[in-house]
Amino acid sequence: MESLVLDPPAAIAEEATLSALLRCCVREVAGPRGHVWHASPYLLLTVADTLIRARTAGGAALRFEGQVERLEFGAWVPLTADALVKLAEAELDGHNPEFAEQVAASRDALAAMLRARSCALPPNDPWLASEQALVLGHPFHPSPKARGGDDWLRYAPEAHASFPLRLLGVREDVLAQEGDASALDLAGIAPPGYALLPAHPWQLDLIRPAFDDRLIDLGPGPLVAPTSSVRTVYDPVSGNCLKFSLDVRITNCVRKNAWYELSGAVALTERLTPVFDQLALRFPGTRWLPEPGYRSAALDTRLLEGLGVIVRAGPWSVCSPGLTPVLAGALACAAPPADPLSWWAGYVRAVALPVLDAFFTHGVVLEPHLQNVLVCLDQEGRPVEAIFRDLEGTKLVGHDLSGLHPRVAEALTYDASRGWARVVYCLMVNHLTEIAATLALSEAALRELWAVARDILAEYGDASGRPLPLSNLLAGAPLPAKANLTVRWARGNDRSAGYVPIANPFA
Structure with missing residues (x-):
């Protein structure tokens, strides 16, 4: 009954957090153990010997309708996200002292986003507005809105944020660049002997690079808006997207451009150009957003990766x-x-x-x-x-x-x-x-x-x-569903996530 006294953003955040964690439990905990069954109009499951029921729609999407309840001393009572966290912890193997904090942090972050969003104006660009519409996050992740670092709300797409980039100058003899990154030069003017390097202000606060004559601070740059991934922003003046490194964990991963990912973006763009040309011939509605170049500072690996920015075409251009x-x-x-x-x-x-x-x-x-x-x-x-x-x-x-x-x-x-x-x-x-x-x-x-x-x-x-x-x-072979709860419980990164089988709607 605690949710009845919550303010609307907190109540929405509680419901969304409970729903996301419950979907994970159905898919990764109760399902593989054979502890899920249907008893119309309910989906029933047991987690840590506790019976839970909920009305669902949407097939494998598990859209919950109405109150989620658990059986307690012979009576059905509302299930809370905190109670489900404890049940999941009792069911899962091993120990993760961070798990409950991450789920709670995600819930708190979502409530903060909802409050900020209610006071902010959405962008006029309908595409950008759609990028900033994913308020509830991944429906099958136990902590879809957990964000590391401080001051994250000022950079949150869910809060309709916009902010100026910071412009750096990289001395040309320590410039790291592959492909065509000339679109970055549209952000401002660099002094002679320097190349312009736009930077995400949040990332600069996180990595705090040392400025000297090899790397100089040129002040604020153009106003940009974050897209759904948080670290990729849209520059409406140039029409390009810029993918930055962020030394922050968002869902499963610290969102940093590794040096091999910087080079890999350019290499893939070269190899995929003829592929998408052929796909568009067979399927005329096929488009893609090339990533033709990147730029960074070749000072050390930390700064090469931390300041690396990938140029990506904007969707309106294709x-x-x-x-x-x-x-x-x-x-x-x-x-x-x-x-x-x-x-x-x-x-x-x-x-x-x-x-x-x-x-x-x-x-x-x-x-x-x-x-x-x-x-x-x-x-x-x-x-x-x-x-x-x-x-x-x-x-x-x-x-x-x-x-x-x-x-x-x-x-x-x-x-x-x-x-x-x-x-x-x-x-x-x-x-x-x-x-x-x-x-x-x-x-x-x-x-x-x-x-x-x-x-x-x-x-x-x-x-x-x-x-x-x-x-x-x-023919109906089971589908592989990514195990986000399991990888978060194991404190692994996204690349280590496995799959669990779920029913195929073609069966």
Whole structure:
């Protein structure tokens, strides 16, 4: 009953935190142990010998409806996030003294974001507004809004933040740069003998570089706005996105551009340009955001990585005239369109088919989760094009990378099995499952949506020689779902996250 006395932002934060952790428990704790079952109208599960019930919708998306309750002394009572944390801790192997603090910090951060958001004006740019719409965070993460460091709220996209960059000058003999980073020169003017290096002010406060004649502070730069990833910002003057390092843990990872990721972005852009040209010929609505260059200061590894900034094209530069790019994650939170079946068919064709063909035809593992895909909508709100972005998670299968530094090549490479698991998780579990749950107003409607999707993917498979992994997917093989609770409990990074099997809607 404690939630009844909370202020609205705190109450929303409590409900969202409980829901996210409960989804994790269904998927990673109770589910694998066989402790989840349906008893209409409820989903029932046990965690640490405690019976929990909730009404759900949306299939595997697990959209909870109404109060989540636990059985206590023969009576159903409301379940709180703190109580569920204790149950999860009792069920999980090992010990993690940070876990409860991280969940609580995420809840507190969400409440602070909601309060700040209510007093802030959203951006006029509809794409940027969609970037700043992911207020609740990852629906299957135990601490989706936990942020390290101080003063994070002033840089939070959820609070409609905007702020000036800091401009640094790097003496040309210690400049680190690959590819075409000339877009950075639009941010200001550097003195003779220096190159301009925009910096994220939060990162400068975190790493506190020593300024001397090799690295100088040129003061404030242009006003930018953070996108959904927090560390990538949009410069509306140049129309480019800039991906900075942030020595801050956001969800599972410290968001720093490792030196091999800086080089890897440029190497991937060169290799993916002909791939996306061919994808666009077969699927005309396919777009992507190249990352043509990076710039940093070659002073030491800490500063090379900490000050490294990757140039990324902005979505308005690749979206066709008359269309509006919108973040897929924002669409997963939006109201359903008037004709969901037709809309869904267009969506699946625009998003899923180029992802599958990139893998099967070109050996490219895209990472099409909800934060990495923008969908270009026409004036009636119908999906026409899909934009794929963020090369950090893009990998290559079976490519000759002998010309690259071995560490760069290693970071860009997956074997086929690992690559397919990543594709299926991002596309089916993280992405399409959430969009379908938003569109479907009933379980019957949800089944109809998945039948349409299966027909579209089967049509592609028939035209592509029926690749075995796709045939298995269409036949109902279990889907791999990323184990965010497990990796956070183990205090691992995102790369160490494994998968747990969940039901395939095609089954």
